[in-house]
Amino acid sequence: MPPFVHALIDQLRRRGLPLGVDDCDALRRALAAGFGWTSAAALTELCVMLWAKTASEAAMVRAAFARVEAPQWTLAAPVADAPAVPVPAPPPSVADGPAPVADPVPAVVEPAPPPVAAPGDDLPAAPPGTGRVDTRLVLTPQYPLTEREIVQVWRGLRRPTRHGPPVELDVDETLHRSARLGVPVPPVLVPARRNTTRLLLLVDRQGSMTPFHRYVSHVVQAIQRAGRLSALTVVYFHNTAGSADAALLDAIPDPFDPSIDAVLPALPPLRDGTLYQDPALTVPVSLRSVLSLVTATTGAAVISDAGAARGTLSPARLLDTVALGKALHAAAGAVSWLNPLPASRWPRSTAEQVARHLPMFPLTRAGMYQAVDVLRGRPFPVARPL
Structure with a gap:
């Protein structure tokens, strides 16, 4: 293989694309069969077809080709010298009389120059005066997890029945x-x-979740493209899906104690709330209608920072969140919480108290594996289960 392909593979592996020996062998076999030799764009598209499984991975491969310092991709191959071809003499004319017999002079045909591939149309043009591409300007989204890694995690959410x-x-x-x-x-x-597992995904939007919108949307789209669930429902909310009984705030014995264990038995499940069908929060839908579609084979997953981004504790938000958790527990088979912030940011915030009642995990690969295990029915200990 060309030497610069090794640098390309190293760059793609650092970006999270799991390329191995089989992928390198597939490229070597394709090049040996004559594919990808016409231009740099043809080589790029050949690698896209061999290595990329999704549109995002295809964009990653194309961007890596634009960043790698690659020589001009040509078909410069050694061409054997053509044999000498004798040129026949013209026939003698009758008027001229018999022509003297001369030895034929062999004429050497010059070999054709090797074809040179034109530069690819999809590669960015070099800045004028530099003669090279500024690789710092070739940008692609690089999330903590690739789409392939997310799909591998959520395909484990299975309950096969005949x-x-x-x-x-x-x-x-x-x-x-x-x-x-x-x-x-x-x-x-x-x-x-058939996989009869259903998933209800509740996603927090706007406010402190704004910096995580693109990454959370990337995770949601990967779960939707996994295609192994019986049904997937994605709804959105802002901070909380509704308001619990405000009178319980006055019933907390110690207002400086962040726990709500004293009023937890009296906290009713949240039924009258509002969710949204779109990320822009413009198409409302009642929480009661969403919960009415939840069955015992449905798992509920919430993606929210639960106040950890601001690092503050809100007793009202804590009551509303725990009331929503009670409603989800009563309707769904299992409930898990995914937080885009690491666990080190949860202390002294509302997220720390929510984690005492609901299984909460960071939005990482290991955290999603744990969340999927909870949705499959594996128990997870919490300080005060609902």
Whole structure:
């Protein structure tokens, strides 16, 4: 392979694209078969077809090609010298008489110059006067997790059950029935296993979540493209989905104590709230109607900083959040919370108190694995479960 491809692979691996020996071998075989030699753009698109699985990964590969210091991609191959071709003499004319016989002079045909590939149209033009591309200006979004990593995590959220028409062969039952009857029997068919897990995703928007909008949208889109869930419902809210009983604020024994354990049994589940169907929070939908579609096979996941970004504790927001958690627990099979801030930012904030009642994890790869385990039914200890 060309030497600059190794630098390209190193750069893509640093960006989170898991390229291995098989991917390098696939490129080597494609080049040996004659693909990707016409231009630099053809080589770029060849690598996109071999390595990229999504549109974001394709953009990552193209941007990496623009940043790598690559020589001009040409078809400069050694061409063998052509053999000498004798040029026949013209036939003699009758008027001139017999022409003297002369030895033929061999004429050497010059070999054609090797074809040179034109520069790719998709690569950025070099700035005038420099002769090279300013690689600092080639920018692509680089999130903490790639789409492939997020999809690998959420594909583990499965509850396979047999559902639908019988289309699969049950070998054990067919053999058992044939042995019991002693005669050949028709094959026994059973329905195929299907993932019946449903997911309700509640995403906090605006306010302190504004710096995380692009990353959270990247995570949500990756979950939607995973395509392994029976149903996925994404709704949005701002800080809280509704207001709990404000009278409980006065019932807290110590206003300086951040915990609400004393009033937790009297806190009713939040039923009358407002969610939104779009990230801009312009299409409202009632919380009661969303909860009415939740079944026992539905897992509920909340993506919010829960006040950790500002580092403050709001008793009113804590009551509203715990009331929403009670409503989700009563309707869904399991509830987990994903926080875009690390756990070191939770102390002395509302998020620290919410984590005492709901399983809360950072929005990292390890945190999402833990959240998926909770949604699959694995218990997670909290200080004061709802």
